[in-house]
Amino acid sequence: NRELQQQVNEKTADLTTAMENLIESKDSIERQNVLLEEQKAKLEEYAASMEKANREKLMLYTNLTHEFKTPLSLILGPVSDLKESCKDEEVKPSLGIIERNSKYLLSLVNQILDFRKYESGKLELNLEAVDMADSVRGWYHSFEGLALKKHIKLALEIADDKYLTMGDLPKIERIFFNLMGNAFKFTPDGTITLGWRVATDEIELYVQDTGVGIAKEDLDTVFDRYYKTAETHKGTGMGLNICKTIIEQHGVM
DSSP states (O other): OHHHHHHHHHHHHHHHHHHHHHHHHHHHHHHHHHHHHHHHHHHHHHHHHHHHHHHHHHHHHHHHHHHHHHHHHHHHHHHHHHHHHOOOTTTHHHHHHHHHHHHHHHHHHHHHHHHHHHHTTOOOOOOEEEEHHHHHHHHHHHTHHHHHHTTEEEEEEESOSOOEEEEOHHHHHHHHHHHHHHHHHTOSSEEEEEEEEEETTEEEEEEEESSOOOOGGGTTTTTSTTOOOTTOOSSOSOHHHHHHHHHHHTTOO
């Protein structure tokens, strides 16, 4: 009986210890849950404040953009007239560059104004016949001056001299200029290549560079809204997300 009583006492002590450990673990889990809830609330508050800041920034951009649009339109008219009437073959290419880059700047202005439509899901395509070869050539020439200034080799790859397809040219142009802007931003030296090629029944438009590239861990989020890499210095973080939307609207991605 004495031996049995001792075994019972030992088992009771073991059970008491186990119960105490369980209670301690339960208290620890509850404390961790409280901390997690607090962290979750802080993250939600931070996300809400970031969303508000982005909306306010977009509103500021939109208001400023309205101020730029009219002067740009007034510049484009005389430049186009000068290019048409210019007889000096040395000056004419420079006027063409001024015209193309003025149009690009106007396109950026319209892009910021389109952010509102994009936010509300009302960014629509206006399809027209597009000469892809001629368009890509024009975009290439728009960046020749910048490439020369930054000592970057700019290469052009065109599948054919003329290729007509249906698309929204201003929005396709937006994709190219966004990609080219990123390429120049992250390629301090080396080569940037832009071009297009026909793949089965689709057209592949591409911009390639020898810059720092995108980290492997960022590949899954690079098209997310407000995404920025650790190396991103400026921008809204919406460019690639809008590019993805435009590409999907054209029926590919």
